[in-house]
Amino acid sequence: MANDEKTPQKARKPSRLLQRSSLVVYLIVVLAVLVVVNVLANRHDKSWDWTKSHRYTLSAESVKILSELNKPLHLILFDRSSNFGAARQFFDRYQRQSRLVNVQYIDPDRHPAEARQYKIQSYGSIVVQSGDQQQIVTNMTEQDVTNAIVRVLKGAKKIVYFVAGDGERSPDDNGRNGYSALKSALESENFTVKTLVLAQTPAVPKDCAALIVAGPTHPLLAPEVTAIEDYINGGGDALFMVNPETNGPLINYLDTQLDIKLTPDVVVDTSGIGRLFGASELMPVVAHYDQHPITANMHQVATLFPYARTVEPGTIANSRAVVTPLLETTPDSFAATHFANNQVHVNPASDRHGPLTLGVAGTLPTVSSGVGLQNVGDSTEARFVVYGSPDIVSNAIIDFQGNRDLFLNTMDWLAGQQKFITIRPTPPTGAPVNITAGQMRGLFLMFLIGLPVLIILIGIGVNLKRRTL
Known part of the structure; x- marks a missing residue:
């Protein structure tokens, strides 16, 4: 009887070892896939703009102007370093359209000489420069930046x-x-x-x-x-x-x-x-x-x-x-x-x-x-x-x-x-979401009550499943 009782325990050991090995292999594969996806994402940057007014996509005019550049265009942002992250998302749209677009980010507090050189008076100022033509705008919007680009490209x-x-x-x-x-x-x-x-x-x-x-x-x-x-x-x-x-x-x-x-x-x-x-x-x-x-x-x-x-x-x-x-x-x-x-x-x-x-x-x-x-x-x-x-x-x-x-x-x-000659960019318009009191209660119940309950039920189900193995 003793030998019969030990046999199942010995049989379980290879099974558990196999499960653990499979889990390790699975984790390695998942990590490898994530690394590959991250590398591809960095090399092939792609974004989708699902907003109604396409506020995160350059207008046809901006794309047309940038695609026809035949000389370098410099965009220089003077702002606090803490704002550079959000600004990069904006200026990346311009750089994606032409290799001739060069963007610089300068903190005027750390580099006051450059700020004096361009006569910068306020944070958030953008210098648009091409050849011997230069414009300064203070609003980081497509309408203002593209209009400044048009002005410097037109010359005198x-x-x-x-x-x-x-x-x-x-x-x-x-x-x-x-x-x-x-x-x-x-x-x-x-x-x-x-x-x-x-x-x-x-x-x-x-x-x-x-x-x-x-x-x-x-x-x-x-x-x-x-x-x-x-x-x-x-x-x-x-x-x-x-x-x-x-x-x-x-x-x-x-x-x-x-x-x-x-x-x-x-x-x-x-x-x-x-x-x-x-x-x-x-x-x-x-x-x-x-x-x-x-x-x-x-x-x-x-x-x-x-x-x-x-x-x-x-x-x-x-x-x-x-x-x-x-x-x-x-x-x-x-x-x-x-x-x-x-x-x-x-x-x-x-x-x-x-x-x-x-x-x-x-x-x-x-x-x-x-x-x-x-x-x-x-x-x-x-x-x-x-x-x-x-x-x-x-x-x-x-x-x-x-x-x-x-x-x-x-x-x-x-x-x-x-x-x-083209269609000019229009100022971005907001798309407010109007929610009724009933909808607010529904969202409250879903996120503050429904979602936690769902997570608890999933946890209970996983625990019961493990006990049956």
């Missing part, structure tokens, strides 16, 4: 002149119809904004990169239009945004010299699309864009054209100007010719049906020298753009979907900076 600032003196929109006006937000947008894109009273100046300054005539409420005088004509003939670039009521020598010049058809009408959109955005029938929503560098990247955004008139290529035979349509309304729109005092009457039987063109772009060969801009674009031709509404970039409308991008793309095209 270009001057934009707004024509004044005939009731035009003002870049210094903070009201709903003013252009102060537009001025800020231009300055963020490395333009300098000035005003020009043509009635007091016989010619457009030669440092003008682009001339803007925005919604004059009074007809421009003949000498003013002559100054604009001389500027464009000399290779100058210009943007015109005209009201339905705009008339006089300026409209005649656009028609006869630049081959642009400007019918006195008001566009009415009866499609109902505008109501989705809180817009009336007198604020056509544009979602169809023709093929042109200005609108090449805008096919997924809409633009709003409040109180607009039609602007179309003309029909002058053998015209020197080459004019291209840019954007069109929906088919359910009309060009109403009966309007006065903001009262518009549509006659479906006689008014033209959509789609209707609201903007055109064109070129004109240079016919004189020594007049116009400082050769920032193609000096052999002038570029011009005409839109049928000055309200598209007013303070009240500029932030509507693609309106800001449409205008800035227009300015980049006029200034010969096509590679910067």
Whole structure:
């Protein structure tokens, strides 16, 4: 009997040894897998952004700008060392797009000489540097950093002149119809904004990169239009945004010299699309864009054209100007010719049906020298753009979907900076989670009661399983 009782105990020893050996092998395999995964993760960094606004992913503009770098770009963060960890997550997104992006992290308290060299005034300042161009931003957001990158890559600032003196929109006006937000947008894109009273100046300054005539409420005088004509003939670039009521020598010049058809009408959109955005029938929503560098990247955004008139290529035979349509309304729109005092009457039987063109772009060969801009674009031709509404970039409308991008793309095209034409990054928006009182109680029960109970039950189950072995 004694020998019979010892036999099972001897038989158990190899079994326990085998179990322990298997456990050791299993742990070694798990550790080896973890090491391999860690090495691969370090060599092939990959992240996923599941936020609704993609706040942890660079925008298409940032990716485009970085992918086209042809010279080193330096980003230098001056901040406390304790903040470098979070900052690296932000700047790594830029470095992943180009090997030409170099990032430095400097603590101004430990390296005061470098802080004085770059004239750093506050923690969190970022120096953006490329070649001999440098910008400093104080907010670590994609919008601010990418705008600074654009400014240093564009080089010297270009001057934009707004024509004044005939009731035009003002870049210094903070009201709903003013252009102060537009001025800020231009300055963020490395333009300098000035005003020009043509009635007091016989010619457009030669440092003008682009001339803007925005919604004059009074007809421009003949000498003013002559100054604009001389500027464009000399290779100058210009943007015109005209009201339905705009008339006089300026409209005649656009028609006869630049081959642009400007019918006195008001566009009415009866499609109902505008109501989705809180817009009336007198604020056509544009979602169809023709093929042109200005609108090449805008096919997924809409633009709003409040109180607009039609602007179309003309029909002058053998015209020197080459004019291209840019954007069109929906088919359910009309060009109403009966309007006065903001009262518009549509006659479906006689008014033209959509789609209707609201903007055109064109070129004109240079016919004189020594007049116009400082050769920032193609000096052999002038570029011009005409839109049928000055309200598209007013303070009240500029932030509507693609309106800001449409205008800035227009300015980049006029200034010969096509590679910067794109959709700009938007400020990150929060996505708050609204939880009811009942949901809060459910979360409380799940995490503070349910989860501990589940762990206890799993422990009991494992213990019972071991006893049966």
